[in-house]
Amino acid sequence: MNDLGAAAATALHLVLTADPALAQIVLLSLRVSCSALLIASLVGLPLGALLAVARFPGRSAILTMLNALMGLPPVVAGLLIYLLLSRSGPLGHLGLLFTPGAMIVAQALLITPILAALSRQVLEGLWEEYAEQLRSFGAGPVRAVPTLLWDGRFALLTVLLAGFGRASAEVGAVMIVGGNIEGFTRVMTTAIALETSAGNLPLALALGLVLMTIVLVVNALAQASRDFATRAGA
Protein backbone atom coordinates (compact mmCIF):
# COMPACT_ATOMS: atom_id res chain seq x y z
CA MET A 1 0.00 0.00 0.00
CA ASN A 2 2.82 2.36 0.84
CA ASP A 3 4.38 1.62 -2.53
CA LEU A 4 1.11 2.49 -4.21
CA GLY A 5 0.87 5.73 -2.32
CA ALA A 6 4.46 6.61 -3.17
CA ALA A 7 3.85 5.71 -6.81
CA ALA A 8 0.79 7.91 -6.93
CA ALA A 9 2.67 10.82 -5.42
CA THR A 10 5.49 10.43 -7.93
CA ALA A 11 2.96 10.18 -10.72
CA LEU A 12 1.34 13.44 -9.69
CA HIS A 13 4.74 15.07 -9.54
CA LEU A 14 5.58 13.87 -13.05
CA VAL A 15 2.35 15.31 -14.37
CA LEU A 16 2.55 18.64 -12.61
CA THR A 17 6.17 19.26 -13.60
CA ALA A 18 5.51 18.18 -17.19
CA ASP A 19 8.24 15.58 -17.10
CA PRO A 20 9.91 15.52 -20.56
CA ALA A 21 9.55 11.78 -21.10
CA LEU A 22 5.89 11.99 -20.14
CA ALA A 23 5.32 15.02 -22.33
CA GLN A 24 6.93 13.39 -25.33
CA ILE A 25 4.68 10.33 -25.04
CA VAL A 26 1.54 12.43 -24.60
CA LEU A 27 2.32 14.69 -27.53
CA LEU A 28 3.04 11.73 -29.80
CA SER A 29 -0.28 10.13 -28.77
CA LEU A 30 -2.16 13.31 -29.55
CA ARG A 31 -0.37 13.72 -32.85
CA VAL A 32 -1.16 10.17 -33.94
CA SER A 33 -4.81 10.21 -32.91
CA CYS A 34 -5.51 13.69 -34.26
CA SER A 35 -3.94 12.87 -37.61
CA ALA A 36 -5.89 9.62 -37.73
CA LEU A 37 -9.07 11.57 -36.97
CA LEU A 38 -8.36 14.02 -39.77
CA ILE A 39 -7.83 11.31 -42.37
CA ALA A 40 -10.78 9.25 -41.15
CA SER A 41 -13.11 12.25 -41.22
CA LEU A 42 -12.12 13.16 -44.79
CA VAL A 43 -13.22 9.66 -45.81
CA GLY A 44 -15.87 8.85 -43.21
CA LEU A 45 -18.04 11.96 -43.12
CA PRO A 46 -18.70 12.28 -46.86
CA LEU A 47 -19.24 8.52 -47.00
CA GLY A 48 -21.76 8.76 -44.17
CA ALA A 49 -23.47 11.68 -45.87
CA LEU A 50 -23.77 9.87 -49.19
CA LEU A 51 -25.10 6.75 -47.52
CA ALA A 52 -27.61 8.91 -45.68
CA VAL A 53 -29.14 10.32 -48.86
CA ALA A 54 -28.57 7.65 -51.51
CA ARG A 55 -30.90 4.74 -52.09
CA PHE A 56 -29.65 1.76 -54.06
CA PRO A 57 -29.91 -2.00 -54.03
CA GLY A 58 -27.58 -3.49 -51.45
CA ARG A 59 -27.67 -0.39 -49.29
CA SER A 60 -28.88 -2.17 -46.18
CA ALA A 61 -26.16 -4.81 -46.58
CA ILE A 62 -23.54 -2.06 -46.69
CA LEU A 63 -25.04 -0.35 -43.65
CA THR A 64 -25.03 -3.62 -41.72
CA MET A 65 -21.39 -4.20 -42.61
CA LEU A 66 -20.47 -0.66 -41.64
CA ASN A 67 -22.17 -1.02 -38.28
CA ALA A 68 -20.38 -4.32 -37.73
CA LEU A 69 -17.04 -2.71 -38.58
CA MET A 70 -17.56 -0.24 -35.75
CA GLY A 71 -16.66 -3.16 -33.54
CA LEU A 72 -13.48 -3.98 -35.45
CA PRO A 73 -11.03 -5.09 -32.78
CA PRO A 74 -8.03 -2.74 -32.69
CA VAL A 75 -5.58 -5.65 -32.79
CA VAL A 76 -7.21 -6.87 -35.98
CA ALA A 77 -6.94 -3.41 -37.52
CA GLY A 78 -3.28 -3.45 -36.48
CA LEU A 79 -2.79 -6.89 -37.97
CA LEU A 80 -4.29 -5.84 -41.31
CA ILE A 81 -2.07 -2.80 -41.58
CA TYR A 82 0.94 -4.86 -40.49
CA LEU A 83 0.29 -7.31 -43.31
CA LEU A 84 0.08 -4.41 -45.78
CA LEU A 85 3.18 -2.62 -44.57
CA SER A 86 5.50 -5.47 -43.64
CA ARG A 87 8.54 -5.95 -45.85
CA SER A 88 6.95 -8.90 -47.61
CA GLY A 89 3.65 -7.05 -47.98
CA PRO A 90 2.31 -5.04 -50.95
CA LEU A 91 3.22 -1.66 -49.44
CA GLY A 92 6.40 -2.81 -47.73
CA HIS A 93 8.53 -0.58 -49.93
CA LEU A 94 7.07 2.48 -48.20
CA GLY A 95 9.04 1.61 -45.08
CA LEU A 96 6.18 2.80 -42.87
CA LEU A 97 6.14 -0.11 -40.47
CA PHE A 98 7.22 0.71 -36.91
CA THR A 99 6.84 4.44 -37.53
CA PRO A 100 4.18 6.87 -36.34
CA GLY A 101 2.93 6.93 -39.93
CA ALA A 102 1.85 3.31 -39.69
CA MET A 103 0.13 4.02 -36.38
CA ILE A 104 -1.81 6.89 -37.96
CA VAL A 105 -2.92 4.65 -40.81
CA ALA A 106 -3.99 1.87 -38.45
CA GLN A 107 -6.02 4.18 -36.25
CA ALA A 108 -7.57 5.87 -39.27
CA LEU A 109 -8.66 2.45 -40.53
CA LEU A 110 -10.06 1.69 -37.11
CA ILE A 111 -12.22 4.78 -36.72
CA THR A 112 -13.38 5.41 -40.29
CA PRO A 113 -16.29 2.93 -39.96
CA ILE A 114 -17.31 4.60 -36.70
CA LEU A 115 -17.34 8.06 -38.27
CA ALA A 116 -19.17 6.81 -41.35
CA ALA A 117 -21.80 4.80 -39.48
CA LEU A 118 -22.53 7.45 -36.84
CA SER A 119 -22.57 10.35 -39.29
CA ARG A 120 -24.86 8.31 -41.56
CA GLN A 121 -27.27 7.93 -38.67
CA VAL A 122 -27.18 11.63 -37.80
CA LEU A 123 -27.52 12.84 -41.36
CA GLU A 124 -30.23 10.39 -42.35
CA GLY A 125 -32.41 11.78 -39.59
CA LEU A 126 -31.69 15.27 -40.83
CA TRP A 127 -32.39 14.30 -44.43
CA GLU A 128 -35.75 12.84 -43.48
CA GLU A 129 -36.63 16.17 -41.96
CA TYR A 130 -35.32 18.30 -44.82
CA ALA A 131 -35.92 16.17 -47.92
CA GLU A 132 -39.29 17.51 -49.01
CA GLN A 133 -38.40 21.16 -48.44
CA LEU A 134 -34.99 20.88 -50.14
CA ARG A 135 -36.49 19.07 -53.12
CA SER A 136 -39.07 21.83 -53.35
CA PHE A 137 -36.15 24.25 -53.74
CA GLY A 138 -34.71 22.05 -56.48
CA ALA A 139 -31.94 20.47 -54.41
CA GLY A 140 -31.61 16.74 -55.02
CA PRO A 141 -29.94 14.32 -52.60
CA VAL A 142 -26.39 14.99 -53.80
CA ARG A 143 -26.76 18.78 -53.67
CA ALA A 144 -28.19 18.38 -50.17
CA VAL A 145 -24.99 16.78 -48.80
CA PRO A 146 -23.09 20.03 -48.01
CA THR A 147 -26.26 21.46 -46.46
CA LEU A 148 -26.69 18.41 -44.26
CA LEU A 149 -23.03 18.40 -43.22
CA TRP A 150 -23.22 22.04 -42.10
CA ASP A 151 -26.63 21.86 -40.49
CA GLY A 152 -25.64 18.71 -38.62
CA ARG A 153 -22.40 20.30 -37.42
CA PHE A 154 -23.03 19.94 -33.69
CA ALA A 155 -24.08 16.32 -33.89
CA LEU A 156 -21.15 15.65 -36.23
CA LEU A 157 -18.77 17.22 -33.73
CA THR A 158 -19.96 14.67 -31.21
CA VAL A 159 -19.32 11.95 -33.79
CA LEU A 160 -15.77 13.23 -34.32
CA LEU A 161 -15.15 13.29 -30.59
CA ALA A 162 -16.40 9.70 -30.35
CA GLY A 163 -13.93 8.70 -33.05
CA PHE A 164 -11.09 10.51 -31.32
CA GLY A 165 -11.97 8.86 -28.03
CA ARG A 166 -11.84 5.43 -29.63
CA ALA A 167 -8.51 6.15 -31.29
CA SER A 168 -6.76 7.58 -28.25
CA ALA A 169 -7.90 4.74 -26.01
CA GLU A 170 -6.80 1.79 -28.10
CA VAL A 171 -3.65 -0.26 -27.57
CA GLY A 172 -3.66 -3.17 -30.00
CA ALA A 173 -3.34 -1.40 -33.33
CA VAL A 174 -0.53 0.95 -32.39
CA MET A 175 1.28 -1.80 -30.53
CA ILE A 176 1.43 -4.08 -33.56
CA VAL A 177 2.27 -1.56 -36.28
CA GLY A 178 4.30 0.78 -34.09
CA GLY A 179 6.32 -1.64 -32.03
CA ASN A 180 6.27 0.57 -28.93
CA ILE A 181 9.77 1.88 -29.62
CA GLU A 182 10.92 4.21 -26.87
CA GLY A 183 11.01 7.85 -27.90
CA PHE A 184 9.69 7.03 -31.37
CA THR A 185 6.49 4.99 -31.43
CA ARG A 186 5.61 4.78 -27.75
CA VAL A 187 2.23 6.32 -27.03
CA MET A 188 0.25 6.58 -23.78
CA THR A 189 -1.61 3.31 -24.07
CA THR A 190 1.37 1.19 -25.14
CA ALA A 191 3.56 2.89 -22.53
CA ILE A 192 1.08 2.09 -19.77
CA ALA A 193 1.03 -1.54 -20.87
CA LEU A 194 4.81 -1.71 -20.90
CA GLU A 195 5.54 0.20 -17.70
CA THR A 196 2.91 -1.68 -15.71
CA SER A 197 4.27 -5.05 -16.74
CA ALA A 198 7.78 -3.78 -15.93
CA GLY A 199 6.58 -2.72 -12.49
CA ASN A 200 7.33 0.94 -13.17
CA LEU A 201 4.13 2.19 -11.58
CA PRO A 202 4.73 5.95 -11.23
CA LEU A 203 5.09 6.53 -14.96
CA ALA A 204 2.19 4.17 -15.73
CA LEU A 205 0.00 5.96 -13.22
CA ALA A 206 0.98 9.37 -14.53
CA LEU A 207 0.16 8.32 -18.06
CA GLY A 208 -3.11 6.85 -16.86
CA LEU A 209 -3.99 10.16 -15.21
CA VAL A 210 -3.30 12.13 -18.34
CA LEU A 211 -5.20 9.68 -20.54
CA MET A 212 -8.22 9.78 -18.23
CA THR A 213 -8.08 13.56 -18.24
CA ILE A 214 -8.08 13.61 -22.02
CA VAL A 215 -11.03 11.21 -22.10
CA LEU A 216 -12.94 13.38 -19.63
CA VAL A 217 -12.17 16.56 -21.54
CA VAL A 218 -13.33 14.97 -24.81
CA ASN A 219 -16.59 13.89 -23.24
CA ALA A 220 -17.10 17.26 -21.61
CA LEU A 221 -16.59 18.93 -24.97
CA ALA A 222 -19.14 16.61 -26.56
CA GLN A 223 -21.66 17.39 -23.86
CA ALA A 224 -20.99 21.11 -24.09
CA SER A 225 -21.48 20.94 -27.83
CA ARG A 226 -24.84 19.25 -27.40
CA ASP A 227 -25.91 21.78 -24.76
CA PHE A 228 -24.81 24.71 -26.90
CA ALA A 229 -26.70 23.31 -29.86
CA THR A 230 -29.87 22.93 -27.84
CA ARG A 231 -29.65 26.42 -26.40
CA ALA A 232 -28.78 27.98 -29.71
CA GLY A 233 -31.82 26.36 -31.23
CA ALA A 234 -29.77 24.41 -33.71
Added chain:
Amino acid sequence: MRAPDTILPLRAEGLGFSAGGVAILSDVALTLEAGSPSIIVGPNGAGKSVLLRLLHGLLTPSTGRVLWAGDAARRQAMVFQRPVLLRRSVLANAVYPLALAGIPAASREARACAALEMVGLAALADRPARRLSGGEQQRLALARAAALSPEVLFLDEPCASLDPAATRAVEEIVGRLAARGTKIVMTTHDLGQARRLAGEVLFLNRGRLSEQTPAALFFSQPATPEAAAFLRGELVW
Protein backbone atom coordinates in the same frame (compact mmCIF):
# COMPACT_ATOMS: atom_id res chain seq x y z
CA MET B 1 -48.17 41.96 -78.87
CA ARG B 2 -46.04 38.97 -77.88
CA ALA B 3 -47.42 36.69 -75.18
CA PRO B 4 -45.39 37.03 -71.96
CA ASP B 5 -43.08 34.17 -71.03
CA THR B 6 -45.17 32.45 -68.38
CA ILE B 7 -45.60 28.97 -66.98
CA LEU B 8 -49.36 29.34 -66.57
CA PRO B 9 -51.91 27.98 -67.25
CA LEU B 10 -51.16 24.87 -65.28
CA ARG B 11 -53.07 21.86 -66.54
CA ALA B 12 -53.64 18.49 -64.97
CA GLU B 13 -55.05 15.66 -67.09
CA GLY B 14 -56.36 12.40 -65.72
CA LEU B 15 -54.22 12.83 -62.64
CA GLY B 16 -54.24 9.89 -60.27
CA PHE B 17 -52.11 8.81 -57.35
CA SER B 18 -52.07 5.53 -55.47
CA ALA B 19 -49.96 4.39 -52.59
CA GLY B 20 -49.93 0.94 -51.08
CA GLY B 21 -52.77 -0.15 -53.30
CA VAL B 22 -55.03 2.67 -52.11
CA ALA B 23 -56.19 5.24 -54.66
CA ILE B 24 -55.71 8.62 -53.02
CA LEU B 25 -56.54 10.68 -56.10
CA SER B 26 -58.50 9.58 -59.15
CA ASP B 27 -58.95 11.16 -62.50
CA VAL B 28 -58.37 14.79 -61.54
CA ALA B 29 -58.51 17.24 -64.42
CA LEU B 30 -58.09 20.96 -63.85
CA THR B 31 -56.70 24.15 -65.31
CA LEU B 32 -55.24 26.89 -63.15
CA GLU B 33 -54.98 30.28 -64.85
CA ALA B 34 -53.03 33.31 -63.78
CA GLY B 35 -55.06 35.64 -61.59
CA SER B 36 -56.75 35.47 -58.24
CA PRO B 37 -55.94 32.78 -55.66
CA SER B 38 -57.21 29.23 -56.20
CA ILE B 39 -58.12 27.67 -52.89
CA ILE B 40 -58.55 23.92 -52.60
CA VAL B 41 -60.97 22.81 -49.88
CA GLY B 42 -62.39 19.49 -48.84
CA PRO B 43 -62.66 17.11 -45.93
CA ASN B 44 -59.57 15.60 -44.33
CA GLY B 45 -58.19 12.74 -46.35
CA ALA B 46 -59.68 14.06 -49.56
CA GLY B 47 -56.24 14.20 -51.16
CA LYS B 48 -55.63 17.96 -51.04
CA SER B 49 -52.01 17.72 -49.89
CA VAL B 50 -51.26 14.97 -52.39
CA LEU B 51 -52.75 17.03 -55.20
CA LEU B 52 -50.61 20.00 -54.27
CA ARG B 53 -47.47 17.87 -54.20
CA LEU B 54 -48.32 16.37 -57.58
CA LEU B 55 -48.78 19.82 -59.09
CA HIS B 56 -45.53 21.08 -57.52
CA GLY B 57 -43.63 18.04 -58.76
CA LEU B 58 -42.71 16.50 -55.41
CA LEU B 59 -44.69 13.37 -56.22
CA THR B 60 -44.90 11.48 -59.49
CA PRO B 61 -48.46 10.75 -60.58
CA SER B 62 -49.50 7.12 -60.88
CA THR B 63 -51.64 8.06 -63.86
CA GLY B 64 -52.12 11.18 -65.91
CA ARG B 65 -49.82 14.17 -66.10
CA VAL B 66 -49.15 17.72 -65.02
CA LEU B 67 -48.51 20.25 -67.79
CA TRP B 68 -46.99 23.67 -67.39
CA ALA B 69 -47.02 26.22 -70.19
CA GLY B 70 -43.30 26.82 -69.82
CA ASP B 71 -40.21 25.68 -67.94
CA ALA B 72 -41.50 25.64 -64.41
CA ALA B 73 -38.38 24.35 -62.69
CA ARG B 74 -37.43 27.52 -60.83
CA ARG B 75 -40.60 29.53 -61.11
CA GLN B 76 -42.69 27.90 -58.46
CA ALA B 77 -42.26 27.46 -54.74
CA MET B 78 -44.09 25.76 -51.90
CA VAL B 79 -44.79 26.49 -48.27
CA PHE B 80 -45.66 23.52 -46.09
CA GLN B 81 -47.91 23.21 -43.10
CA ARG B 82 -44.93 22.92 -40.80
CA PRO B 83 -42.04 25.12 -41.86
CA VAL B 84 -38.76 23.27 -42.22
CA LEU B 85 -36.03 25.73 -41.34
CA LEU B 86 -32.31 25.19 -41.48
CA ARG B 87 -30.23 25.35 -38.34
CA ARG B 88 -28.98 28.81 -39.19
CA SER B 89 -29.94 32.41 -38.79
CA VAL B 90 -33.16 33.84 -40.19
CA LEU B 91 -31.25 35.71 -42.88
CA ALA B 92 -29.23 32.63 -43.84
CA ASN B 93 -32.48 30.72 -44.28
CA ALA B 94 -33.84 33.39 -46.57
CA VAL B 95 -30.63 33.43 -48.61
CA TYR B 96 -30.33 29.65 -48.98
CA PRO B 97 -32.91 29.05 -51.74
CA LEU B 98 -31.49 32.01 -53.67
CA ALA B 99 -28.06 30.38 -53.56
CA LEU B 100 -29.55 27.10 -54.76
CA ALA B 101 -31.27 28.92 -57.60
CA GLY B 102 -27.94 30.26 -58.78
CA ILE B 103 -28.66 33.91 -58.02
CA PRO B 104 -25.35 35.79 -57.96
CA ALA B 105 -23.95 36.30 -54.46
CA ALA B 106 -23.99 40.08 -54.74
CA SER B 107 -27.76 40.35 -55.01
CA ARG B 108 -28.72 37.45 -52.76
CA GLU B 109 -28.57 39.26 -49.46
CA ALA B 110 -30.42 42.29 -50.76
CA ARG B 111 -33.26 40.16 -52.07
CA ALA B 112 -33.42 38.15 -48.89
CA CYS B 113 -33.51 41.30 -46.77
CA ALA B 114 -36.28 42.74 -48.91
CA ALA B 115 -38.29 39.56 -48.45
CA LEU B 116 -37.74 39.67 -44.69
CA GLU B 117 -38.91 43.32 -44.68
CA MET B 118 -42.05 42.32 -46.48
CA VAL B 119 -43.01 39.79 -43.84
CA GLY B 120 -41.91 41.93 -40.93
CA LEU B 121 -38.95 39.81 -39.82
CA ALA B 122 -36.13 42.18 -40.73
CA ALA B 123 -35.39 42.90 -37.07
CA LEU B 124 -34.84 39.20 -36.38
CA ALA B 125 -32.43 38.61 -39.24
CA ASP B 126 -29.59 37.37 -37.04
CA ARG B 127 -31.65 35.22 -34.73
CA PRO B 128 -31.35 31.40 -35.02
CA ALA B 129 -34.33 30.53 -37.14
CA ARG B 130 -35.48 27.66 -35.00
CA ARG B 131 -35.86 29.93 -31.98
CA LEU B 132 -38.69 31.83 -33.66
CA SER B 133 -42.31 31.30 -32.72
CA GLY B 134 -44.51 29.14 -34.97
CA GLY B 135 -46.04 32.16 -36.65
CA GLU B 136 -42.67 33.81 -37.21
CA GLN B 137 -41.26 30.59 -38.64
CA GLN B 138 -44.11 30.34 -41.12
CA ARG B 139 -43.59 33.98 -42.11
CA LEU B 140 -39.93 33.16 -42.69
CA ALA B 141 -40.96 30.22 -44.87
CA LEU B 142 -43.13 32.62 -46.85
CA ALA B 143 -40.32 35.15 -47.10
CA ARG B 144 -37.81 32.71 -48.51
CA ALA B 145 -40.36 31.40 -51.01
CA ALA B 146 -41.27 34.95 -51.99
CA ALA B 147 -37.60 35.91 -52.36
CA LEU B 148 -37.45 33.57 -55.35
CA SER B 149 -40.14 35.70 -57.05
CA PRO B 150 -42.04 32.59 -58.11
CA GLU B 151 -44.87 32.79 -60.60
CA VAL B 152 -46.82 30.21 -58.67
CA LEU B 153 -46.79 29.74 -54.92
CA PHE B 154 -48.25 26.54 -53.48
CA LEU B 155 -49.27 26.58 -49.84
CA ASP B 156 -50.34 23.45 -47.97
CA GLU B 157 -52.53 24.44 -45.02
CA PRO B 158 -50.00 27.08 -43.96
CA CYS B 159 -52.06 28.26 -41.00
CA ALA B 160 -53.19 24.91 -39.64
CA SER B 161 -50.75 25.07 -36.72
CA LEU B 162 -50.98 28.82 -36.06
CA ASP B 163 -52.93 30.95 -33.63
CA PRO B 164 -55.39 33.54 -35.02
CA ALA B 165 -52.98 36.45 -34.84
CA ALA B 166 -50.30 34.55 -36.73
CA THR B 167 -52.92 33.28 -39.16
CA ARG B 168 -53.98 36.81 -39.91
CA ALA B 169 -50.37 37.87 -40.50
CA VAL B 170 -49.85 34.99 -42.92
CA GLU B 171 -53.10 35.71 -44.77
CA GLU B 172 -52.08 39.32 -45.12
CA ILE B 173 -48.76 38.33 -46.68
CA VAL B 174 -50.46 35.88 -49.02
CA GLY B 175 -52.88 38.61 -50.04
CA ARG B 176 -50.00 40.97 -50.77
CA LEU B 177 -48.23 38.38 -52.87
CA ALA B 178 -51.43 37.74 -54.79
CA ALA B 179 -51.82 41.47 -55.39
CA ARG B 180 -48.24 41.56 -56.72
CA GLY B 181 -49.17 38.99 -59.35
CA THR B 182 -48.07 35.71 -57.79
CA LYS B 183 -50.54 32.92 -58.51
CA ILE B 184 -51.58 31.44 -55.19
CA VAL B 185 -52.65 27.80 -55.01
CA MET B 186 -53.52 26.95 -51.44
CA THR B 187 -55.24 24.20 -49.51
CA THR B 188 -57.12 24.89 -46.33
CA HIS B 189 -59.61 23.24 -44.07
CA ASP B 190 -60.67 26.64 -42.70
CA LEU B 191 -63.74 27.76 -44.63
CA GLY B 192 -63.49 31.25 -43.22
CA GLN B 193 -59.97 31.51 -44.63
CA ALA B 194 -61.22 30.24 -47.97
CA ARG B 195 -63.91 32.90 -47.97
CA ARG B 196 -61.35 35.59 -47.18
CA LEU B 197 -58.77 34.65 -49.76
CA ALA B 198 -60.35 32.74 -52.63
CA GLY B 199 -60.84 33.97 -56.13
CA GLU B 200 -61.93 30.49 -57.13
CA VAL B 201 -62.55 27.36 -55.09
CA LEU B 202 -61.72 23.77 -55.94
CA PHE B 203 -63.65 21.23 -53.92
CA LEU B 204 -61.92 17.90 -53.50
CA ASN B 205 -63.74 14.94 -52.01
CA ARG B 206 -62.57 11.33 -51.72
CA GLY B 207 -59.82 11.82 -54.23
CA ARG B 208 -61.98 13.41 -56.89
CA LEU B 209 -62.34 16.99 -57.97
CA SER B 210 -66.03 17.70 -57.51
CA GLU B 211 -66.11 21.40 -58.31
CA GLN B 212 -64.01 24.23 -59.62
CA THR B 213 -66.06 27.40 -59.21
CA PRO B 214 -65.54 31.14 -58.78
CA ALA B 215 -65.57 31.84 -55.05
CA ALA B 216 -68.71 33.92 -54.77
CA LEU B 217 -70.71 31.32 -56.62
CA PHE B 218 -69.26 28.41 -54.66
CA PHE B 219 -70.16 29.83 -51.29
CA SER B 220 -73.66 30.90 -52.29
CA GLN B 221 -74.70 28.17 -54.69
CA PRO B 222 -72.43 25.12 -54.66
CA ALA B 223 -73.11 22.85 -57.61
CA THR B 224 -72.84 19.51 -55.81
CA PRO B 225 -74.69 18.21 -52.75
CA GLU B 226 -71.40 17.14 -51.12
CA ALA B 227 -70.05 20.67 -51.38
CA ALA B 228 -73.29 22.03 -49.95
CA ALA B 229 -73.08 19.59 -47.04
CA PHE B 230 -69.44 20.49 -46.49
CA LEU B 231 -70.26 24.19 -46.40
CA ARG B 232 -72.97 23.51 -43.86
CA GLY B 233 -70.33 21.97 -41.64
CA GLU B 234 -71.45 18.38 -41.97
CA LEU B 235 -69.04 15.49 -42.06
CA VAL B 236 -68.66 14.47 -45.69
CA TRP B 237 -67.11 11.36 -47.09
